[in-house]
Amino acid sequence: MEKKEFVCIGCPLGCNVAVETEGKDIKSITGNTCPRGADYVTKELTDPRRIVTSLVRVKGGELPVVSVKTVADIPRDKIGECVKALKEIVLQAPVCIGDVVVENVCGTGVNVIATKNVEKV
Amino acid sequence: MTDIIVIGAGVTGCAIARELARYDWKVTVLERASDVCEGTSKANSGIAHAGFDAVPGTLKAKLNVEGNGMMDALSAELDFPFKRNGSLVLCFDEGDRHKLQKLLEQGLKNGVKELRIIEKEELKSLEPNVSEDAVAALYAPTGGIVCPFLLTIALAENAAVNGVEFRLNTEVQKIEKISGGYRVTTGQGVLESRVVINAAGVYADRFHNMVSENKLRIIPRKGEYCLMDKKVGNWVTRTIFQLPTKYGKGVLVTPTVHGNLLVGPTAEDIDDYEGVNTTREGMEDLVKRASLSVEELPARQVITSFAGLRAHPVTEQEDFVIGQAEDAPGFFDAAGIESPGLTCAPALGKYLTAQVLEYLPAGARKDFNATRKGIPNMALADEEERQRLIRENPLYADVVCRCELVTEGEIMDAIHRPLGATTLDGIKRRTRAGMGRCQAGFCSPRTVEILARELDKDMAEIGKNDKGSEFLTGRMKEN
Amino acid sequence: MKKDLVIIGGGPAGLAAAAAAKENGVDDLVIIERDARLGGILNQCIHNGFGLHTFQEELTGPEYAERYIKKVLELEIPCKLNTMVIDLTQMSESKKNAGSSKANDAAGSKLITVMNRQEGLYTIEAKAVILAMGCRERSRGALNIPGYRPAGIYSAGTAQRYVNMEGRMPGREIVILGSGDIGLIMARRMTLEGANVKLVAELMPYSGGLKRNIVQCLDDFGIPLKLNHTVVDIKGKERVEAVVVAQVDENSRPISGTEEEITCDTLLLSCGLIPENELSGNLGVDMNPATNGPRVNESLETDKEGVFACGNVLHVHDLVDYVSEEAAQAGKCAAAYLQGRLAGAKGEIPIRAVNGVRYTVPVCIDPHRMGETQVVRFRVGSVYKDAAIEVSFNGKVVSSRKKRALAPGEMEQIILKKSELEQFQGLREITFSVRQS
Structure with a gap:
């Protein structure tokens, strides 16, 4: 039996939710005030995912970098790898919001897109 | 061999240098920091004291009252802010x-x-x-009240345009007596000079004690x-x-x-x-x-x-230590210059220069130009002056520091004038960019960018003041 | 130059205000923006989490800004970029009479002095003004943090600009003081771009940031958060070499003996935002010391007729969605004012913030002039659990809303109905308060 503590992010209350697990099985969830707490913790335990935002270099633009994001959340343990995958990329200005920067980043099936317009200078 | 070396580019050193510039000497000012006005002169009350504090008969008393009396004319001549x-x-x-x-x-x-x-x-x-x-x-x-930065910078700039050489980032390590003068070893090489003037602020005892047996303590x-x-x-x-x-x-x-x-x-x-x-x-x-x-x-x-x-000098008479060291001919101190040193500086410059003249006579330079024009100040300028400046250079309409209303034009001027700014603090003291209520939160990235562009450097090379104070440590995703 | 409406600031507040004003029939308007692009601080807030409320989508800051920029461009609202407003004054009586044959037209006109590289320095005469200048961060000096003054001390927003706009790192080993959302977001940003964030210290016993940010910006990366801690010394002469962090007592005073020196080259400060009301001050606008913003009525109009305020210059918001919403109301009210539809006040009822409610926006409400409903935004002064927000009319509780949690970091709102106000005979005063169970 393993015990883990989470702070639920569902609302400002921020319940401290305690979970007992055995292997991959969740044995008990306590401390949550509402069902959202249980859902949140289950997701965090079994498949935590995050949207990643970062930067990519741009050549010939009004700015030297452009902001980017994963269009959907990716597994949390891929965040570092995802940012690394952006390191060597250099875009040519102009860059438009929505331009795909990397397809299927780190095999997640999720694209990385530009989130800012960078005009050519 | 040069004629005179001044150690220290604080208000005292710069006031002395500017007075020395009136005569036919070759003068070099050595300053360990990257700019003038980096020691005591940058952090004080900014007061032109009336002169009632000092014990009558002391140099402090004499120079204070004289210095205070000189401020109006000097402020007009060198264009720095002073208010009685x-x-x-x-x-x-x-x-x-x-x-x-x-x-x-x-x-x-x-x-x-x-x-x-x-x-x-x-x-x-x-x-x-x-x-x-x-x-x-x-x-x-x-x-x-006086701006201690602009007073010091004005004195330095005026000295520089009148031929005084300023060597910044040059720390004096050793001073030795040689025949006919002194050998001054710095981090940037060795110089020889007939006269050395010690205006090194809190370090003045260190330099004095290198050449004199009458030890000084600060x-x-x-x-x-x-x-x-x-x-x-x-x-x-x-x-x-x-x-x-x-x-x-x-x-x-x-x-x-x-x-x-x-x-x-x-x-x-x-x-x-x-x-x-x-x-x-x-x-x-x-x-x-x-x-x-x-x-x-x-x-x-x-x-x-x-x-x-x-x-603060440890002396019996609670006075400045100004003049030639008894056992070191040609070595002049301007030491222990605590309050009211800022007020005294202009008078002190004249007083010490007169002593140097006795030791090393020189003729007056006919081409000495006593006036200096400061950086235009958009914040204080009236409508007409603002319009004129903008017509002259549209960069005076481009605000960089919003709190103090400092424009790119003023920053460019600060960089490109004699002894121009090379650091963020240098810009700040010359123009007030970053001195306002947000304390450079908004303008510092832009000022750093302008400095890099104008000095043909990378932004990562621009610092707050001395080497090691650079703002940026690298690029994203380097680690 | 003459304009019906001048909007000072092209950030989220200014954009939404301008769009709403135009949509409500104001054609002669202009946005003045000091930066090179519209969008304000959103341009450097590249993280996600914007717009959930407005667009039911999770956008990044630049994407959120772009929605409004597009709207402003589509509505063909003129914008002056790289343009600084350097003064804002009321047109003087003498000028009014001498300067205009239609004296009535100029009555109450505002003079906006602006400056830019292309057009130089000139004055715009406006019938109405919307203040949307945003806010600034509290600096190290204002926080009175003792120690040396080396390079490496940045407000979180300055660091954010270096990283997100320039791709430059302002440090390698980071300590962050203040756990507001900007501080938390920067902890993650700096980490992702290669820095080592060693600690976030928070003076208060609770974080000012969203729970979600604590989890996703700190916990995800194993960054410790120390509550009841502050920075008591900064070491290093050229560059920060270390900071000393100490625990504080209930009066926020450092406890001797708890000091811990942390080696780092950078200290980021995320210790609160201050509305930038220097221009409002020039105009003599009446200010609310609780918000550092103007005191406004239900139309978001200041005590100066025809001068409206919205967004972070009015009071610091937690979500940009609320800024847009509030700004749209300001734009709409400015339009009503210009069209003579904002009837003169018939009796403004003051709203008092008491018992844990720190302030309200607006500070008064005119039942005759208000719309069918009126949003009242406010913040509480400390953390409450299982409390209630009570609204009282003349001291009588008329509504009580249960709140499982209240925190100073989160803006709250309650909607008042015109009908309720009108039905209450002899309404003199509205009170907002926290009731603890």
Whole structure:
């Protein structure tokens, strides 16, 4: 039996939710005030995912970098790898919001897109 | 061999250099920092003292009154901000009146004009925010406020355009007596000079003691200050002192010449010659002591705090150490220049130059140009002047520092003039960009960018002041 | 130059205000923006989490800004970029009479002095003004943090600009003071771009940031958060070499003996935002010391007729969605004012913030002039659990809303109905308060 503590992010209350697990099985969830707490913790335990935002270099633009994001959340343990995958990329200005920067980043099936317009200078 | 080396580009060194520039000498100023005005001169009260504090007969007394008297003309000549706002010394206790009287007599002996004691009623009419507890005050209408940065920079620039060579980032390591002069070893090579002038602030004892057996000792005396928002800059209009204590002039409350309110300094003797850190105790002490002088000190309006070191000489007569060292011909000290050193600087420059002339005669230079024009100031300019500046250069319409209204035009001027700024602090002291209420939060990235562009450097090479103070440590995703 | 409406600031507040004003019939308007692009601080807030409320989508800051920029461009609202407003004053009586044959037209006009590289320095005469200048961060000096003054001390927003706009790192080993959302977001940003964030210290016993940010910006990366801690000393002469962090007591004073020196080259400060009301001050606008913003009525109009305020210059918001919403109301009210539809006040009822409610926006409400409903935004002064927000009319509780949690970091709102106000006979005063169970 393993015990883990989470702070639920569902609302400002921020319940401290305690979970007992055995292997991959969740044995008990306590401390949550509402069902959202249980859902949140289950997701965090079994498949935590995050949207990643970062930067990519741009050549010939009004700015030297452009902001980017994963269009959907990716597994949390891929965040570092995802940012690394952006390191060597250099875009040519102009860059438009929505331009795909990397397809299927780190095999997640999720694209990385530009989130800012960078005009050519 | 050069004629004269001045060690230190603080206000004293720069004032001396500017006076030396009037004569046919080859003069080099050595400064270890990356800019002028980086030591004691950058962190003090910015007061042109009237001259009632010093013991009559001392050099301090003489140079103070002379220096104060020179300020109006000098400010016109060199275009730096100076204002004769008057000063008051508050007396809080009927039993202390004799101290006020003593100050008055001392001041009159020193030659301070218009000095008089005023009673509570007149005091309150002059300064409505002054403490109810004040029973009387010494009023010195000749007291003034001056920008210590711009005074120093103006003196340095004027010296430079008149042929004085400034070597920045050049730390003096060793001084040796050689035939006909001195050999000065620096981090950037060896120089030889007939005359050496020691204006090294808190380090002046170190250099003096390299050539003289009459040892000198300087104690760094730390003074902490709090600077408040311009919103409360008119809390008082005159400089408000308290009756002196054994630690100096007590805490003052004064408007600055730029319109902020300044409170300080504390006085603490320390061992660290670089110990310009502020302390919680110091700042709390300041607020407590300043609150004696004014009603409801707006302590919440503090925008920054800083500390400076005064070069306090351990001498019997409590005076500056100025002149040729007895056992080292050609080695002149301008040492122990604590308060009122800023006020004294212009007079000190003349006084010391006269002594150097006796030792190493030289003719006056006919082409000496005594005037210097400062950087245009959009914040203070009137509508017509603003329009004229913008017509001349549209960059004067491009605001970089929003709090102090400093434009790209002014920053460009600060970079490209003689002894131009190469650091963020250099820009700040010349233009006030970053000195406002946001404390460079908004403008510093842009100023760094302009400095890099104009100096043809990468942004990562631009620092706050000396080497090692660069702002940027690398690029994203490098690690 | 003359304009019906001038909007000072092209950030989220200014954009939404301008769009709403135009949509409500104001054609002669202009946005003045000091930066090179519209969008304000959103341009550097590249993280996600914007727009959930407005667009039911999770956008990044630049994407959120772009929605409004597009709207402003589509509505053909003129914008002056790289343009600084350097003064804002009321047109003087003498000028009014001398300067205009239609004296009535100029009555109450505002003079906006602006400056830019292309057009130089000139004055715009406006019938109405919307203040949307945003806010600034509290600096190290204002926080009175003792120590040396080396390079490496940045407000979180300055660091954010270096990283997100320039791709430059302002440090390698980071300590962050303040756990507001900007501080938390920067902890993650700096980490992702290669820095080592060693600690976030928070003076208060609770974080000012969203729970979600604590989890996703700190916990995800194993960054410790120390509550009841502050920075008591900064070491290093040229560059920060270390900071000393200490625990504080209930009066926020450092506890001697708890000091811990942390080696780092950078200290980021995320210790609160201050509305930038210097221009409002020039105009003599009446200010609310609780918000550092103007006191406004239900139309978001200041005590100066025809001068409206919205967004972070009015009071610091937690979510940009609320800024847009509030700004749209300001734009709409400015339009009503210009069209003579904002009837003169018939009796403004003051709203008092008491018992844990720190302030309300607006500070008063005119039942005759208000719309069918009126949003009242406010913040509480400390953390509450299982409390209630009570609204009282003349001291009588008329509504009580249960709140499982209240925190100073989160903006709250309650909607008042016109009908309720009108039905209450002899309404003199509305009170907002927190009731603890």
